[in-house]
Every structure is written in C-alpha cells, then in structure tokens.
Amino acid sequence: MSGKKTMVSVGGEDVPLNDCDWVLWNPCGCPRGVAMARYFRTEDAAWLSFFGTWKAASLAQRNEQGLRVELMTHERYSAEVFPLMTGACPHKAVGA
Numbered sequence: 001m002s003g004k005k006t007m008v009s010v011g012g013e014d015v016p017l018n019d020c021d022w023v024l025w026n027p028c029g030c031p032r033g034v035a036m037a038r039y040f041r042t043e044d045a046a047w048l049s050f051f052g053t054w055k056a057a058s059l060a061q062r063n064e065q066g067l068r069v070e071l072m073t074h075e076r077y078s079a080e081v082f083p084l085m086t087g088a089c090p091h092k093a094v095g096a
C-alpha cells in the first residue's frame with residue numbers, strides 16, 4: 001500500500017477513500033454488513049469480502065433483488081448505519 005490518498009466523491013463531497021466504508025444493504029433496507037474501504041478498495045472487492053466468491057455474490061444479487069453495496073463516509077456509517085446493525089429488522093412482516 002502506498003501512502004497516496006485516493007479521493008472519492010461521496011454524497012457530493014470529495015473524501016479520502018480511507019475514511020469510507022462499503023455498506024451491504026439488504027433488499028428490505030436493513031444494513032447487513034460493512035467492509036472498510038481502506039482494505040477493500042473497490043466495490044467489487046467489497047462484494048467479494050461479503051460473499052467470498054463471485055459465484056456466491058452473483059447468486060445473492062439474483063435471488064435478493066435490491067441487494068446493494070453503498071460507499072459512504074465512516075462518519076455517516078457510525079451515525080446512521082451502525083445503530084441499525086444492532087437492532088432487529090423492522091421490515092420482516094412486509095413482503096416475502
């Protein structure tokens with residue numbers, strides 16, 4: 001790893017990639033996982049970190065419409081997503 005700062009545009013702001021997290025969102029809208037962008041530099045790398053293999057990742061994408069990965073600042077993750085990680089899914093009664 002070089003010490004060079006990679007900047008990314010997140011929510012209209014340029015921030016260092018090292019300060020960001022990839023969040024895996026379930027189709028219902030609950031966060032399911034997080035990967036630190038300082039270790040997983042691309043969205044593809046994040047998908048692989050969540051599912052282990054491309055086969056598993058594409059299978060999940062096919063079976064769970066709306067499953068997505070979002071890059072956000074660690075600050076936003078801490079404020080908005082982390083609290084949701086610890087709670088039960090409030091969407092379970094809706095849909096199938």
Ligand SMILES: [Zn+2]
Binds near residue numbers: 029
């Ligand atoms: Zn949910």
